[in-house]
Every structure is written in structure tokens, then in C-alpha cells.
Amino acid sequence: MAFNQHWLEASVGEVPLKLSYHIFETLPSTNQTVWKLMDQGAEPGTVAIALEQTAGRGQWGRQWQSSLGGLYLSLALAPNLPAINSALLTLCSAWGIATALRSHSIPVFIKWPNDLILWGRKLGGILTETRVQQGKITKAVVGVGINWTNPVPETGINLQSFFEQQPQQVITSLESLAAITLQGIFTGYQYASPKQIETLLPSYLELLTSKGRCVIVDGRSGVVVGVAPTGELRVRLYSGAAAEEICLQPGTISLGYER
Incomplete structure (x- = not known):
């Protein structure tokens, strides 16, 4: 299985940062790799994509099953947010990606705080990690895993099984899914501040699966x-x-x- 970087670059379109792509067949963790790249001088906009992860992580240190066929992507950002608002990066990323997928006729919802839900099952998750200096988030990595054709647990779903029951497959490649995911992160990122989040919340709550539970x-x-x-x-x-x-x-x- 190969990943076509040129196809991805052509599909992403305009985003607010210049993106630098690093594509790997296998990695322990894309988040870990982006941190290493930033420690070596990489700029915000650095993207790592792996076809497979051997030590993928979810929230709270849980293992994230990352077998061949899924999308495993991490993006470097420099938010300059107050540290107390770190949860906004995950919230806004989840909303942005869900909204981007919904614009392609995939009815994705959000399970607070970081899961993408399709037909009541987990389609993907988001792991945001930050570094703080003097009370400000100076660096952040937003990591995303989305099930494409990879095997999933009983509580999961992949997009292949979803498209098998749809009249038309609107996303046709892992590269297209990666482009949509990046667009979604940036769409949400513009609201990731205490001043902007109030604008986003009503739309976020419409997608929240647990409201009323x-x-x-x-x-x-x-x-x-x-x-x-x-x-x-x-x-x-x-x-x-x-x-x-x-x-x-x-x-x-x-x-x-x-x-």
C-alpha cells in the first residue's frame, strides 16, 4: 500500500499555514514523530502521516489500534493560547473534522471530548498534546486517527463498511480523507480561542451525541x-x-x- 503525497497536496487546497509533509510506512506514533521533528527545528504546519502505527495512543494513555488501512495523521501548531484553554484544541478539531466529513455526506457526530462517531460507533479519535511556557501553549500537536479500510473492534466502524451501504462513495482514497481531515482541523482551529469559541458552541452542540444522556x-x-x-x-x-x-x-x- 502506497500513499501519493502529490495527490494529497493537490487535494488540500488553501490553508493558513504552509504544510510540510512527512510520509512513513510504519511509525510508533505520528504525534511522537512530529514532536521530534519540531525539536529538530520543524515549523508549525509540519504533518506526519503513517500507513501503520505500532504504538499509537489515544486519550489517557490508552492504546489506539493502528493497523494498515487507517489514516494516522498529526499536525504541528503554535496556538499561543492560555494553558487553561488547552481543551479547546481538541473540541475545535473534533468539530472541524466532523463538519468536513458531513459536507461529504458522512453523518459524523462527536462523543465528548475527542471521538468521531458514525452510526453510534467510533470512526476516529483525536489526541492533542501541548507544551506550555509562562502559562501559554506555545506548541501543540493534533493527532487524528480515522478508520478507513482497517479492521476495527466491535464498538468501531470504518468508512469502507459505511460506503458499502451507500449508493455513492464520495471519498475514494486515503489521500482524499487526509486532505479533508487537514481542512477540518484548520476550519476548527480558527475558533480555538476564548473569544471565538462562543461562536462555535451552538454548532458543536448540534453534533454532540451525549446531550440529554x-x-x-x-x-x-x-x-x-x-x-x-x-x-x-x-x-x-x-x-x-x-x-x-x-x-x-x-x-x-x-x-x-x-x-
Whole structure:
């Protein structure tokens, strides 16, 4: 399996950064590779793509299955965001990629904080890593994994199986999927600031799978009501007739997958 870089370059179109591509057959991790490239002087806009990862990672250190046939892509950015707003990079990337795929007739939703959902199953995920100096995010890597033709677990889905049940396949190559993913990241990235995120949130909430879902937090029943401008999950808890809204950080609650 080969990856045509020239085809990718022609498909991406205009983006706000000059992109520098690094294509690999196999890597431990595209995020790890982009960090190494930046340590060697690579600029924002550096992109690493691997046809296969041997040590792919998801959120919270979980292993991300990265066998041949999926898209594994990482992009270097220099956000200059307050460190407290780091969750916005993941939130905006998820929204941007989901919106880009939906523009190609793929009805993708978002499972907070970082999963792309298709037909109730996981199509892909986003891992954002940052470096902070003096309270500011000076460097970031947005890593994306999307299932294309690769085998997936029971809770997953790949685009090949989706297209088998559609009258028309609107994305025809891994290169096209990579181009759409990059466009999506940049579309979301323009909103990744405390001033811009309020503009994005209503559109983000329309794609949120967990809105209205019943949850249990510390033994109390509640319902997901949205996402805060800082990226936390908003949950309304009930105790008798009283209600209280709390905000949960990523990693403090598991929302699971619908079947």
C-alpha cells in the first residue's frame, strides 16, 4: 500500500499555514514523530502521516489500534493560547473534522471530548498534546486517527463498511480523507480561542451525541446538558427536587457507545 503525497497536496487546497509533509510506512506514533521533528527545528504546519502505527495512543494513555488501512495523521501548531484553554484544541478539531466529513455526506457526530462517531460507533479519535511556557501553549500537536479500510473492534466502524451501504462513495482514497481531515482541523482551529469559541458552541452542540444522556456522577443521577466554553462537560445533577449544574473535566466520566 502506497500513499501519493502529490495527490494529497493537490487535494488540500488553501490553508493558513504552509504544510510540510512527512510520509512513513510504519511509525510508533505520528504525534511522537512530529514532536521530534519540531525539536529538530520543524515549523508549525509540519504533518506526519503513517500507513501503520505500532504504538499509537489515544486519550489517557490508552492504546489506539493502528493497523494498515487507517489514516494516522498529526499536525504541528503554535496556538499561543492560555494553558487553561488547552481543551479547546481538541473540541475545535473534533468539530472541524466532523463538519468536513458531513459536507461529504458522512453523518459524523462527536462523543465528548475527542471521538468521531458514525452510526453510534467510533470512526476516529483525536489526541492533542501541548507544551506550555509562562502559562501559554506555545506548541501543540493534533493527532487524528480515522478508520478507513482497517479492521476495527466491535464498538468501531470504518468508512469502507459505511460506503458499502451507500449508493455513492464520495471519498475514494486515503489521500482524499487526509486532505479533508487537514481542512477540518484548520476550519476548527480558527475558533480555538476564548473569544471565538462562543461562536462555535451552538454548532458543536448540534453534533454532540451525549446531550440529554442520563449519567451517574458520584452516585447522583444527572443529565448531560452541554459543553462549557472551556471544553468541560456540563451535567445537571438531581437530588430530590433540587438540581445543581456541574462541569466535568475530560477523563472524569466515561460516556460509552450507543449500540
